[in-house]
Amino acid sequence: MACYLCFSKPVLLFSALVLWAFSTLLEAQDPSQLSSDYYLKTCPIAEQIVRKQMEYAVQADPRNAAAILRLHFHDCFVQGCDGSVLLDDTVTLIGEKKAEQNVKSLKGFDIVDKIKTNLEAGCPGIVTCADLLAIAARDAVVLLGGPYWDVPVGRKDSKTASLDQANTDIPTPQQGLVTIISKFLAKGLSATDMVALAGAHTIGVSRCASFRDRIYGDFELTAKDEASSLPYLSKLKEDCPLDGGDDNVSPMDHFTPNLFDNAFFETLLKGTGLLNSDQEMYSSLVGFETSSLVEKYWADPVAFFNQFSDSMVKMGNITNPEGGEVRKNCRFVNT
Ligand code: HEM
Missing domain, CATH: 1.10.420.10 (Peroxidase, domain 2)
Incomplete structure (x- = not known):
């Protein structure tokens, strides 16, 4: 009699490998896959939620707009725009918040938390922290009188961060023009x-x-x-x-x-x-x-x-080829 649940070890190993390869492919990030209507069916109110919270934040203090815009920049320059800058240090992960250009200087993490809480209440487990930041950065600019652009979305949140890359790749005010241009060229x-x-x-x-x-x-x-x-x-x-x-x-x-x-x-x-x-x-x-x-x-x-x-848009398209997840809390990878 055939036994449909009985597989030999090599068959199981092969299936596991295929599954792993498939899930990696699914997770991998390709910037051309970002689109403005990525959340159209799964969370049509995503942009509305971000906008409302940004309005509160910028009304309370216009500096908040600047803080969010800078967070997005520092996110994109390290591993791509993958929310890595938002991760707190834990016993198993070293975040980027203590990097030279970030420590004592990056702000707005509490605003990101608030937006995320509201997104999770409206559409649980759908909108990534990396996308939240890209949309919030656009809103920050608009709310202080700057231009509007459609934000391509569909990024994944990283499961890692890189303190080293944050220290080497983010330009510093003491660096010369040639160094800074080359840092931008290195990011495309x-x-x-x-x-x-x-x-x-x-x-x-x-x-x-x-x-x-x-x-x-x-x-x-x-x-x-x-x-x-x-x-x-x-x-x-x-x-x-x-x-x-x-x-x-x-x-x-x-x-x-x-x-x-x-x-x-x-x-x-x-x-x-x-x-x-x-x-x-x-x-x-x-x-x-x-x-x-x-x-x-x-x-x-x-x-x-x-x-x-x-x-x-070009900076926002720097994606992390490793792919990732939709974090529940922007400060920590999912358990
Ligand atoms: C060209 C290379 C850049 C250098 C060397 C640089 C450097 C800096 C420095 C040193 C500060 C002040 C930080 C502090 O003293 O705490 C700052 C603030 C800021 N940067 Fe840049 N930056 C650069 C490019 C960018 C880009 C590309 C963006 C965004 C698209 C950006 C957005 C901001 C904003 C909005 C602030 C004000 C943040 C606040 O008030 O909290 N910067 N930047």
């Missing part, structure tokens, strides 16, 4: 993407520790209109002394700090960019291409908005 992003995306510094603030080198360095040399730039420099030095005050903050676009516009590029044209890395895009001797882009985005806000939207 061009110099044009870099200049447009750095336009995100039209909102949010920097800590004194990140711009001290600049204000006690070549600020006076690059600043053009002395009548307005020297009082600004004195104020910066007051807020950011040579010694101490590391966590004191100043806006990177001192003209319109809570508006997503193109005024950030004006700070560079005037030679008063707050971060070394930002001013380099305009003032570096090797910045032929980047300085003309800075001029273009200052002269033509529509060109800036269009390029920023395109570059955000």
